[in-house]
Amino acid sequence: MADPSLDVIAIGNAIVDVMAPAEEAAIARLGLNKGGMTLVDTTRAQELYDAMGPAKEISGGSAANTLAGLAALGAKCAFIGQVADDQLGEVFAHDIRAGGIHFATPVRAGDPPTARCLIFVTPDGERTMNTFLGASQFLPPAALDERLIASAAILYLEGYLWDPEEPRSAMRRAIAVAREAGRKVAFTASESFVIERHGDDFRALIEEGQIDLLFVNEGELATLTGESDFEAGVAKVASKVAVLVATRSAKGAIAVAHGERAEVPAEPIGRVVDTTGAGDLFAAGFLSGYVVGRPLAECLRRGAICACEIISHYGARPEADLRKLVAERLS
């Protein structure tokens, strides 16, 4: 088996975030699931967009955000995801390539358009996401570049994308390709509702030893394990994956790897402007250390530093020089 030429290849939703500030009252009036992610169809997306204030468009997508952070930290990355042949697709492709990430998934002609996520950001910094999946849900297994997947040390998969059928098939195929090549598979659970719908799949993958690195937050861990107690949930999963990373928002995060456990508090932050991408960038920071063999505690620390950067501004793509920031904070 050849040495990997890429650090991380990710499969995820190719989404442009449409973000606007919103008052608490608007969240209630529009019947939104505050703090969560809800899938919306064309009609509901239009209704919500019409109700939204003046917005900004910033590329997003959970795994793509993670790669943006990883690439900024010096990792060699590639992305696989489906955009349509339209302006938002061009925006997504530009932004990910401009971040130094290889992206060559063929665009998809015709309807539906490129995915977008309508994000209402309340004064407390919490983001409420409403995702129109569009072209993203039609990523076909045929779009996978299997040689590229086999060339990456880590295959990183986004749980959100397990929901639609074609990308789920594509991800199952990608897992087989990566394992065949002796690579590691990382999986982020993304959101409790995904686990509610596909928990059996995820538990089976974990039991079968198909997942090497698992990223969850507290709520997702509870949904996945059926344990409302955090430590009980950790105990149930930690022995079945090589690395478990569990984030707990303001309570910090823990990681368990081969029986070793490390913890990190949340980084101190002035004001939480927008939590969009906090988990994604935590994963980016963690993996940036993991791929170069740093100790578990440092990997967590890097995750916390990157998550802290992303919640200090609008949007889920890093603005600060992450490499410099991590170097400064770690020293």
Added chain:
Amino acid sequence: MADPSLDVIAIGNAIVDVMAPAEEAAIARLGLNKGGMTLVDTTRAQELYDAMGPAKEISGGSAANTLAGLAALGAKCAFIGQVADDQLGEVFAHDIRAGGIHFATPVRAGDPPTARCLIFVTPDGERTMNTFLGASQFLPPAALDERLIASAAILYLEGYLWDPEEPRSAMRRAIAVAREAGRKVAFTASESFVIERHGDDFRALIEEGQIDLLFVNEGELATLTGESDFEAGVAKVASKVAVLVATRSAKGAIAVAHGERAEVPAEPIGRVVDTTGAGDLFAAGFLSGYVVGRPLAECLRRGAICACEIISHYGARPEADLRKLVAERLS
């Protein structure tokens, strides 16, 4: 003549800004006109976009930015500008309507696409703009809602749009409609290169008394009057327009109205993040006072406060609650 039902109606470019940070070296390497606005064709736009880092899309357009500020300050506004039938057109239309501004110019089918401005923001906060005018330059005189123009106290025109032929005809027609209805005409010179190309038109309009309020910056005033000395330039124009507003960046701004002169220093600001829209928001602040009959000095002060807000963040549309900000700073 009926009382105006609108405070300001503006005709301007309907543009989405594509903004990214850039190093000084990139400005030189790409041969950009630092601090200025350059028109670019499809090929050059693609070349510059390819060279640009990960970006954000935020609605822009000089006059549209001014209206966004004015509407946020409570003025009743309408916008006339040409978008194409595409996603960036939808973004522009959404953002301006979401700001409470009436916008009903019919979209234009087919090529070219909606205008975009590729903006490179250097570490000093200076913006270097490269505008692909696209659909914006094809605003036809037939798209004018003449009854709406006649119903607004002020018709506000963007100099940038004097360059392409169809919008120039539309603006000439709009001036006639406004004057016929006994309304005021405001004109922003926009950029020295526009005056270099169309200075004779502008000087003729001024001589003929077609312009009631003229907004210029120091450089534009010099180009317009041929006077390198600021005061000589002011002296040459001030007697020919009812209100002259001349901004001088960090040196503040002056206004002369019917022989009365007022001055204001620049507002103190922590860090200049991005100067995009500074002039546009100065005009917004000034007009917000003018339309409600505030003293000249207060109009200038409002302009300075709004300009200060816009340069403290990315993008040319206000983020803070301008009404609250102006009320606080004026008190």
